[in-house]
Amino acid sequence: MSDTDNEKPKLGMRAPLGVKRTVETGQVKQSFSHGRSNTVIVETKRARVLRRPGEPDVQVADAAPVAAPAPAAAPAAPAPQARAPQPAPAPVRQQQSNLSPQERQAKLLREAEEQRMNTLEEGRRRQEAERAKAIEDERNRVADRARAEAEAKAPKPVEAPAPAPAPVVEAAPAPVAAPTPAPAPAPVEAPVAAAPVPAPVAAAPAPAPKPAPVVAAPAPAPKPAPAPVAPPAPPPIIELTRDPAFPAPRRFSPVARPERPPPPPKPVAAPAAAAPTTAANAGTTAPRPGATGVNAPAGGIRRDAVPARPQQRDRKGDDRRTSGKLTVNRALGDGDGARARSLAALKRAREKERRGTGGPREAQAKQIRDVVVPEAITVQELANRMAEKGADLVKALFKMGMPVTMTQTIDQDTAELLVTEFGHNLTRVSDVDQDLANDTIDDAEETLKPRAPVVTIMGHVDHGKTSLLDALRGTDVVRGEAGGITQHIGAYQVTLKDKSKITFLDTPGHEAFTQMRARGADVTDIVILVVAADDGLMPQTVEAIAHTKAAGVPMIVAINKIDKEGANAQKVRERLLSEEIVVEDMGGDVQDVEVSATKKIGLDALIEKIQLQAELLELRANPDRAAEGTVIEAKLDKGRGPVATILVNRGTLRVGDIFVVGGESGKVRALVDDKGKQIKEAGPARPVEVLGLSGVPQAGDPFQVVENEARAREVAEYRRSVKTDKRTASVPASLESMFSALKEKQAIEYPLVVKADTQGTVEAIVGAINKISTDLIKARVLSSGVGGITESDVTLAAASGAPIIGFNVRPNAKAREIAERQKVAFKYYDVIYDLIDEIRAGMAGELGPEAFETVVGRADIREVFSAGKHGKAAGLLVTEGNIRKALKARITRNDVIIYQGEIASLRRFKDDVAEVRAGLECGVTFTSNFVDIKAGDVLETFEVEMRERTL
Numbered sequence: 001m002s003d004t005d006n007e008k009p010k011l012g013m014r015a016p017l018g019v020k021r022t023v024e025t026g027q028v029k030q031s032f033s034h035g036r037s038n039t040v041i042v043e044t045k046r047a048r049v050l051r052r053p054g055e056p057d058v059q060v061a062d063a064a065p066v067a068a069p070a071p072a073a074a075p076a077a078p079a080p081q082a083r084a085p086q087p088a089p090a091p092v093r094q095q096q097s098n099l100s101p102q103e104r105q106a107k108l109l110r111e112a113e114e115q116r117m118n119t120l121e122e123g124r125r126r127q128e129a130e131r132a133k134a135i136e137d138e139r140n141r142v143a144d145r146a147r148a149e150a151e152a153k154a155p156k157p158v159e160a161p162a163p164a165p166a167p168v169v170e171a172a173p174a175p176v177a178a179p180t181p182a183p184a185p186a187p188v189e190a191p192v193a194a195a196p197v198p199a200p201v202a203a204a205p206a207p208a209p210k211p212a213p214v215v216a217a218p219a220p221a222p223k224p225a226p227a228p229v230a231p232p233a234p235p236p237i238i239e240l241t242r243d244p245a246f247p248a249p250r251r252f253s254p255v256a257r258p259e260r261p262p263p264p265p266k267p268v269a270a271p272a273a274a275a276p277t278t279a280a281n282a283g284t285t286a287p288r289p290g291a292t293g294v295n296a297p298a299g300g301i302r303r304d305a306v307p308a309r310p311q312q313r314d315r316k317g318d319d320r321r322t323s324g325k326l327t328v329n330r331a332l333g334d335g336d337g338a339r340a341r342s343l344a345a346l347k348r349a350r351e352k353e354r355r356g357t358g359g360p361r362e363a364q365a366k367q368i369r370d371v372v373v374p375e376a377i378t379v380q381e382l383a384n385r386m387a388e389k390g391a392d393l394v395k396a397l398f399k400m401g402m403p404v405t406m407t408q409t410i411d412q413d414t415a416e417l418l419v420t421e422f423g424h425n426l427t428r429v430s431d432v433d434q435d436l437a438n439d440t441i442d443d444a445e446e447t448l449k450p451r452a453p454v455v456t457i458m459g460h461v462d463h464g465k466t467s468l469l470d471a472l473r474g475t476d477v478v479r480g481e482a483g484g485i486t487q488h489i490g491a492y493q494v495t496l497k498d499k500s501k502i503t504f505l506d507t508p509g510h511e512a513f514t515q516m517r518a519r520g521a522d523v524t525d526i527v528i529l530v531v532a533a534d535d536g537l538m539p540q541t542v543e544a545i546a547h548t549k550a551a552g553v554p555m556i557v558a559i560n561k562i563d564k565e566g567a568n569a570q571k572v573r574e575r576l577l578s579e580e581i582v583v584e585d586m587g588g589d590v591q592d593v594e595v596s597a598t599k600k601i602g603l604d605a606l607i608e609k610i611q612l613q614a615e616l617l618e619l620r621a622n623p624d625r626a627a628e629g630t631v632i633e634a635k636l637d638k639g640r641g642p643v644a645t646i647l648v649n650r651g652t653l654r655v656g657d658i659f660v661v662g663g664e665s666g667k668v669r670a671l672v673d674d675k676g677k678q679i680k681e682a683g684p685a686r687p688v689e690v691l692g693l694s695g696v697p698q699a700g701d702p703f704q705v706v707e708n709e710a711r712a713r714e715v716a717e718y719r720r721s722v723k724t725d726k727r728t729a730s731v732p733a734s735l736e737s738m739f740s741a742l743k744e745k746q747a748i749e750y751p752l753v754v755k756a757d758t759q760g761t762v763e764a765i766v767g768a769i770n771k772i773s774t775d776l777i778k779a780r781v782l783s784s785g786v787g788g789i790t791e792s793d794v795t796l797a798a799a800s801g802a803p804i805i806g807f808n809v810r811p812n813a814k815a816r817e818i819a820e821r822q823k824v825a826f827k828y829y830d831v832i833y834d835l836i837d838e839i840r841a842g843m844a845g846e847l848g849p850e851a852f853e854t855v856v857g858r859a860d861i862r863e864v865f866s867a868g869k870h871g872k873a874a875g876l877l878v879t880e881g882n883i884r885k886a887l888k889a890r891i892t893r894n895d896v897i898i899y900q901g902e903i904a905s906l907r908r909f910k911d912d913v914a915e916v917r918a919g920l921e922c923g924v925t926f927t928s929n930f931v932d933i934k935a936g937d938v939l940e941t942f943e944v945e946m947r948e949r950t951l
């Protein structure tokens, strides 16, 4: 917009239709800061007054045509309000009528500005006063509220013009425009009506019937937004309604709206207040001559909206409201709004705050926990116990310089660092705390009752252990054994003629069962060392003696096979001396007895000695307590599931008892004695098969009855985790371990999958296989277990190209099918000797034949000649053996090999010869053109023989 544009009387060109000109225009130059100025075209329009039908008004005829060009504001012309102020403007009009239009406009503007300033000043003073009062209100809010309201009411006459704009419109233009005030309200009404509260405008259609056709047309102007109104109001008129007498600050009108007072008592005061403000706003914010009449009010709307902003902010920000800061709203006595909010909204706000801040924060509040830390724990488990994120722990450990993963096990000290770091309390526990307390306290004397002795028979292979036991039991076990040797521990209880009982444990004699034998010694009271009279002491006999001594168990020497020819019992006794076993006959304290298992000689004497020894031991146990025992043997029975042979040490084991055995738990489903009979209970020293286990335990595992299943599961779980931790615990790296690892890497791996019928056999086989390993080849048992060969065994073996060793077990149909498909080899055995021999042969075959070197002859190199295309020839003196053509040869200088190859040619006095013996001279050339030959070097010829390797 330019000044030149302003000079063009565009508004005048688009004068509204009418019989006579109702709008007068003029220019007002406005000055702003920074030297800016603006020229505004000001039009003065006569206000239209709607009158009731029948009311005498000579100006009606004029009003109709004037109202037409400003239809936008028409809806805001409520008839009742318009009529009320009508009488007032008359004298004002008369006073101003003497001035020229320009003078009047200038004067009006000046006065309006003055009035506005006065009003602002007045407002400021009022605000200050209100602020002071507000402070008092804080102290005694309830009491002062009434007074505050009274004071707030005081400025209402100023606010009044806002809610009642219509009279203003009518009053102001009247003197300027024409004696007919009726048509004017439309444009002037627009800014007021478009002010923040559109309600009056929206209500405008109600009086529409009164202005009849003229008012009905602009009905779409109910919105405060000027845009939609603009089209129906084309005349770009900036209306300036003014009343120098009451230039009430228009800006307060929106604030006062919510509590619209009753109609102002003075009809003149109300319109006068609104008019100048509107004029001023219109003049400053919408100076464009091209602006429509509705645009002008838009500026007014923006200006009017300014004071409303604090109110909006107040609604959002509680702090502002509660801070006691005086806002325009409060200054104007808007105490009601604050009160209304303080009751309901404040309550909601408090509730929201409580929910929003109190709730979650309390939930997130860090809980300090008592973290129970065992001797070794995984990072993940520790995180769980601390209720922290595992990743946080890993991060903390990383910061401590320990790069670990969640599944890695850390020791108690490291765990303590973490627990402290995270602000929890540490409770150290040892394995004993976690596990079942091994009740080492002896039972009370009065509870102890005599029990049967547990006798273990030990001895070298085939010395007749099983035969002796068989003789004692009166049953034939020997025939049932594969290969004629005992494969695993058998436990039997023999009832003697005097009803007394003896429990026998038959341990295998083969060296592979050393571990099992050691276990047998641990649970036994007496050891019977079987020594064949014809064979004497053998390695396993000596080993059995060592185990017996280690267990601190008394021994009875049974010299067996005395019926055999060549039996020499005395020799056995003498030989035992070298093992520090001095039998009674030799003046010692170890009982000995000559027996024959097959001829049943000396059996009674043996039993007598056992009973005597048992008496000396005073074997007693408390049968009236929860059972404790030891696993003698365990296996996975196809029909019955996991089965463990338990020797009850003390207490009585009953069907239905809940127990923990090693890393397994369970409830006794059935008890089977050594004769295959189901029994209800088993007292101390009684071997019994237990059914109802969760898995196959290890031979030698402790068996304990516990109070409930939960505890049983907990302990079993703990024991399993300990086993896992031990297995997965990372071995600290050292130079030695690194070198040994390198060494191991060089060795060929011979993978195997081992399945056997019992746990003890599995251990024995695995132990024996590991012993076969050498530096060159290492047997690696990928998996070992009890029970038949399953699909998973085959899959594992197939993945590694390993054969499956089945000892007394066979694959199921599915496993066979997969094995056939994946070309997995099964090797079945029922004698451990055969198994080990074959594995040994297989491992040797894997290594291939072994090269053996045999030196054939040696010679000293005396001279070196040039041999043309053959490089150099050496003149030799054969010192040892002979030198032959095509033999492998090596030349050493100061015992360091400098050449290795073959003899290409052999000559003696220019003749090619096949062989030159020791003491003779000859000349040789070598297969490769070796030239670095010097007199003084030594030649060595040798043959290489490939032999089958043995391990």
Ligand SMILES: Nc1nc2c(ncn2[C@@H]2O[C@H](COP(=O)(O)OP(=O)(O)OP(=O)(O)O)[C@@H](O)[C@H]2O)c(=O)[nH]1
Binding pocket: 459, 460, 461, 462, 463, 464, 465, 466, 467, 468, 478, 484, 485, 486, 487, 507, 508, 509, 510, 560, 561, 562, 563, 564, 595, 596, 597, 598, 599
């Ligand atoms: N003549 C004679 N032969 C016996 C006697 N006791 C055992 N035998 C024989 O010795 C062989 C081995 O007997 P076993 O009872 O199997 O020997 P073992 O010590 O139990 O053998 P393993 O179970 O392999 O440890 C059998 O052929 C028996 O018949 C005996 O008192 N006299």
